[in-house]
Amino acid sequence: MSKPAVEMSKPLDDREKAAKITAGDVRTASRLIRNLEDRLPTAKTTLKHIFLHTGRAHVIGITGSPGAGKSTIADALIASYRKLGKTVGVLAVDPTSPFTGGAILGDRIRMQRHAEDPGVFIRSLATRGSLGGLSHAVGDAIHVLDAMGKDIILIETVGTGQQEVEIINHAHTVVVLLVPGMGDEIQAMKAGIMEIADIFVINKADREGARQLHGIISAMLDLAREFPGGWRPPILEVENFFEPVSFLDRIAILQESVDRHYQLMAGSELLEDRLKRKSILELNEALRAALIEPVMHDLVREGEFAGMISRIMKKEADPYSLAEEIAARYFKAKTAGKTQVARLA
Amino acid sequence: MVEQGKIRIMVAKPGLDGHDRGARILSRYFRDAGFEVIYTGCHQTPEQIAAAAVQEDVDLVGLSCLSGAHRFLFPRVVELLRQQGAGDIVVIAGGIIPEDDFPFLHQAGIKAIFTPGASLESIVDWIKENVKTGSGNE
Numbered sequence: 001m002s003k004p005a006v007e008m009s010k011p012l013d014d015r016e017k018a019a020k021i022t023a024g025d026v027r028t029a030s031r032l033i034r035n036l037e038d039r040l041p042t043a044k045t046t047l048k049h050i051f052l053h054t055g056r057a058h059v060i061g062i063t064g065s066p067g068a069g070k071s072t073i074a075d076a077l078i079a080s081y082r083k084l085g086k087t088v089g090v091l092a093v094d095p096t097s098p099f100t101g102g103a104i105l106g107d108r109i110r111m112q113r114h115a116e117d118p119g120v121f122i123r124s125l126a127t128r129g130s131l132g133g134l135s136h137a138v139g140d141a142i143h144v145l146d147a148m149g150k151d152i153i154l155i156e157t158v159g160t161g162q163q164e165v166e167i168i169n170h171a172h173t174v175v176v177l178l179v180p181g182m183g184d185e186i187q188a189m190k191a192g193i194m195e196i197a198d199i200f201v202i203n204k205a206d207r208e209g210a211r212q213l214h215g216i217i218s219a220m221l222d223l224a225r226e227f228p229g230g231w232r233p234p235i236l237e238v239e240n241f242f243e244p245v246s247f248l249d250r251i252a253i254l255q256e257s258v259d260r261h262y263q264l265m266a267g268s269e270l271l272e273d274r275l276k277r278k279s280i281l282e283l284n285e286a287l288r289a290a291l292i293e294p295v296m297h298d299l300v301r302e303g304e305f306a307g308m309i310s311r312i313m314k315k316e317a318d319p320y321s322l323a324e325e326i327a328a329r330y331f332k333a334k335t336a337g338k339t340q341v342a343r344l345a
Numbered sequence: 346m347v348e349q350g351k352i353r354i355m356v357a358k359p360g361l362d363g364h365d366r367g368a369r370i371l372s373r374y375f376r377d378a379g380f381e382v383i384y385t386g387c388h389q390t391p392e393q394i395a396a397a398a399v400q401e402d403v404d405l406v407g408l409s410c411l412s413g414a415h416r417f418l419f420p421r422v423v424e425l426l427r428q429q430g431a432g433d434i435v436v437i438a439g440g441i442i443p444e445d446d447f448p449f450l451h452q453a454g455i456k457a458i459f460t461p462g463a464s465l466e467s468i469v470d471w472i473k474e475n476v477k478t479g480s481g482n483e
Contacts, residue, residue, distance in 0.1 A: 097377075102382070
């Protein structure tokens with residue numbers, strides 16, 4: 001544990017912060033996640049120092065509609081992995097109000113029995129306007145938990161509908177939770193959430209309609225042309241949380257299935273494919289932050305931004321030409337610099 | 346683009362009291378005030394609450410207790426937060442708390458106490474006035 005706050009008079013530099021995080025310090029890690037959520041530029045600087053310590057964890061996504069049982073399943077998986085001696089980090093996302101910016105983050109209620117376990121770190125995140133079912137900070141927060149040395153990282157998305165599939169950019173294994181009563185075969189044929197499952201779980205399978213749902217998913221899978229790596233997503237049923245013996249049996253099957261999926265990925269090019277996708281996304285986002293944000297900053301500071309906006313509003317200028325002008329200005333400077341360097345060389 | 350740091354609050358019910366209607370209403374009201382609220386549910390030990398508060402990096406913990414065990418439970422949460430280097434997290438309390446206990450609880454580090462009849466607005470106003478987001482402090 002860290003020292004009392006009163007003694008922390010001198011702020012830590014990035015290297016010290018990174019060292020604390022890789023040593024597993026909860027306070028430093030959770031503050032860094034907060035600063036990432038708040039998009040503080042200093043937070044990214046700290047990330048530079050921990051990025052190279054990442055890439056070891058198995059990241060598992062859990063998604064499904066509101067009330068499908070994501071938090072309960074996450075709680076059970078935490079217990080299951082702890083029994084195997086693995087450390088677990090959890091990122092649980094809940095929605096931000098579009099009206100007030102506030103949020104109720106309630107996933108933790110189901111997992112509170114693990115609060116005191118030093119091998120478990122649970123952090124709730126609000127979406128803050130992100131539409132993909134996650135928070136913009138999730139990717140970076142995964143790096144933080146990974147650098148802390150967590151073996152397993154569980155990502156619980158917001159309650160999803162059809163379209164919130166961003167989890168595939170972050171998780172190695174995606175578990176899609178369904179509950180009986182979701183609709184007919186057409187729903188299962190639609191693009192989106194039904195495509196991203198590595199494992200289907202029919203939760204609350206003691207309810208009416210579970211068998212039909214199983215049949216619908218199975219028929220949908222039969223139509224697939226091929227399964228990457230030969231992995232046909234299994235359909236598991238989990239039922240009655242209040243029958244602890246059978247519930248835990250089902251969770252054990254789920255956990256084995258998740259692990260088998262990861263082993264298959266690790267032994268093939270599939271893991272690299274996902275890593276590649278994530279790396280492209282990360283460089284993309286970092287570039288955007290590195291290029292656009294300083295430009296915006298300049299424009300705002302020089303007072304140019306407000307003028308441009310008002311010209312657009314009065315239809316004196318269009319945003320496309322303005323953007324091209326600005327880009328040309330910056331790229332010209334860069335080309336000039338390059339020529340100079342070339343000449344020196 | 347730096348986002349305005351949000352105030353993060355944890356609402357928790359320590360001890361054996363399972364009456365959380367008030368805590369839920371308050372959580373909802375905090376949400377509508379623009380705060381990010383982590384609600385941990387009933388029957389929490391002070392140890393669970395303190396550990397969760399540190400993991401969640403909250404700025405404030407609101408404790409509710411209607412059972413009369415506040416003299417033990419509330420100070421314990423403050424003490425545990427201090428032990429974990431999180432003494433800067435503001436702790437406030439609500440519930441059935443006799444006025445005679447106020448000095449003891451204030452002494453123990455509870456920054457404000459709201460008893461039945463306190464308006465929701467007065468609690469939000471107090472937070473806006475007294476709690477700053479920890480975002481950016483390192």
